[in-house]
Amino acid sequence: MKPVLKSHKLANVCYDIRGPVLQEAKRMEDEGHKIIKLNIGNLGAFGFDSPEEIQLDMIRNLPNAAGYSDSKGIFAARKAVMHYTQQKQIKGVTLEDIYIGNGVSELIVMSMNALLNAGDEVLVPAPDYPLWTAAVSLSGGTPRHYLCDESNGWLPDIDDIRAKITPNTRAIVVINPNNPTGAVYPDDLLREIVAVAREFGLIIYADEVYDKVLYDGVQHTALASLSEDVLTISFNGLSKNYRSCGYRAGWMVVSGDKRSARDYIEGLDMLASMRLCANVPGQYGIQTALGGYQSINDLVMPGGRLYRQREVAHDLITSIPGVSCVKPKATLYMFPRLDPKIYPIADDQLFIKELLQQERVLLVQGTGFNWPQPDHFRLVFLPYEDDLREAIARIARFLENYRKR
Ligand code: PLP
Incomplete structure (x- = not known):
């Protein structure tokens, strides 16, 4: 049988949030690695129950x-x-x-x-x-x-x-x-x-x-x-x-x-x-x-779980040298910037893949969001505070090694 090719309609279609790096994460999980996932805004997977x-x-x-x-x-x-x-x-x-x-x-x-x-x-x-x-x-x-x-x-x-x-x-x-x-x-x-x-x-x-x-x-x-x-x-x-x-x-x-x-x-x-x-x-x-009762308000108010996790994630990520981040006023995400002078990244998908392989933390690269430069990533702050702290400590360690390259 001739090779079956995908439609030309898909030539420019890209959805990297569930792209090749996620496949690598799945492969690693199949091998028994435990990965901290900061890649998808899937609330149910992090103990945020539906009302x-x-x-x-x-x-x-x-x-x-x-x-x-x-x-x-x-x-x-x-x-x-x-x-x-x-x-x-x-x-x-x-x-x-x-x-x-x-x-x-x-x-x-x-x-x-x-x-x-x-x-x-x-x-x-x-x-x-x-x-x-x-x-x-x-x-x-x-x-x-x-x-x-x-x-x-x-x-x-x-x-x-x-x-x-x-x-x-x-x-x-x-x-x-x-x-x-x-x-x-x-x-x-x-x-x-x-x-x-x-x-x-x-x-x-x-x-x-x-x-x-x-x-x-x-x-x-x-x-x-x-x-x-x-x-x-x-x-x-x-x-x-x-x-x-x-x-x-x-x-x-x-x-x-x-x-x-x-x-x-x-x-x-x-x-x-x-x-x-x-x-x-x-x-x-x-x-x-x-x-019904708008229970989301309990999560986003000061002291609420989402509010606290945003605070922790933002404080920790911005304390890494060369990382800055506009503090999110809404949603479950932040989009930190890696100073290109300190982190001269050519291919941010590769960068995110290396982070995954070395530290078992999964993020999505900024270009996956059609950001034109390879100098950002998206962080989902849904995991429990302890997991977030652990994940960001691993990101910090990875970046420290990156600076020494
Ligand atoms: N729009 C935005 C901005 C989103 O972030 C998402 C999911 O993450 C969606 C739409 C898709 O949402 P739904 O689960 O309703 O398909």
Whole structure:
């Protein structure tokens, strides 16, 4: 038989969070090594349980959840999401504007597939959550990365956004709160982004999946709440705010100028029906989650487990010579910088692989988030404090040896 090759569509598609270094980690685990994993924001794997009331309601509804649901999702879930959009001050959202998906991931790919033709460009942040870049490429479009400025708390650089717009630009992706930097964007900046989108007729894709994982009293504003005219697709779900990654329950909401987007919405509807429906048991968790006790607040307040782990991780990582890091105001991540004068890294994937092999700590390299230079990595601060301390001590030891090379 001739070799079976993958599709050309995958030529520029990359998702390094679960890439080759993870394969190496799996191989090492098979050999019996114990690895401390600071690579994936999978809360359940670190003892962050999903709220019991969500679990109970899903179990209770399991007998009703064996059939397909409406393609856009069950009524109760969409109604709850509609109320949530009202809480977030997003205007004019009806049940028909809400799509429930198998996590936000499925909806990201769907939203890009429904939009893009060859040659279309989408503005995506650098660094980004790399599914966005991958989804644009897979859908036949071209990602154009705009810079988030580390020296300005990782806020998007509006001048760079403007500079990257061409007649082919269709949309801008905004990830706020941001993975991997942990930045939360102020309203003034969000208004500027809306103004740019309005000026150039761009659709806004607002990924707000961490909008409750906020520290230090920071408030989050939904981008869609800042305009009633710019077509905005907002994404959110149970994975992070409700520590329920595995239930695969996310949603997307269309708001703004829906009349001019009738054809695009028809495309979204078609793709939603082609996959029949999202995982139905997971959908039964949505109403309970949004209307229930918001236990995430106990984790992010001073003294809460996530808050403490952020403090420890940031203090320890920034005490290593040549390592600096903007302190995250949200999410489960930080994106430290390795001073290139002290750590002249040519290939950061190799660097991360060596760290894994020598110290049995797994991180993801910065270029995996479409950061252009090999001088950053992402650290997930989900492991218990003792494991975090141990992991960062090992990173420090690895870097000390690296400096002596
Ligand atoms: N968007 C961002 C910014 C993420 O970090 C993630 C997961 O890590 C997702 C989307 C995907 O979330 P879901 O589990 O809902 O598919």
